[in-house]
Amino acid sequence: MTQEHPITPPPELVQQWVDTYFGGRISHVDLAAQVAQWGADQELEACCEWVDWKWSGIKSRELRATRRPKSPSLKEQAMRVLLESGYTLDGRMELESEDIDIIHRALEQLND
16 A cells, blocks of 8 residues: 555545535635645644654744734724724724724624
8 A cells, every 4th residue: 555645635534525515515716725725734733743843842833823823803803903094184083894894793792
């Protein structure tokens, strides 16, 4: 039996993707992105294991956090919008429609 390359997805996972794709639940672009993300994640984990072996767990956590940063929370997004928004000469805040949507969704999450 030949040894598979470590970035080759297991047959069960490929079958799951094929079932999802041919079942009409995912587009070919989404499938390609999913496969690419899986391969990139496998490579990152292999690099982190090597860094752990060579140096320490702290370095691998830094590497993982740098290469797979977490998306900012809705609260963080709303704060960024408010801090980075421009103001008109009369002191009014200028917001784009997508910025208003972010702030609106953040406010909806607050308890009354």
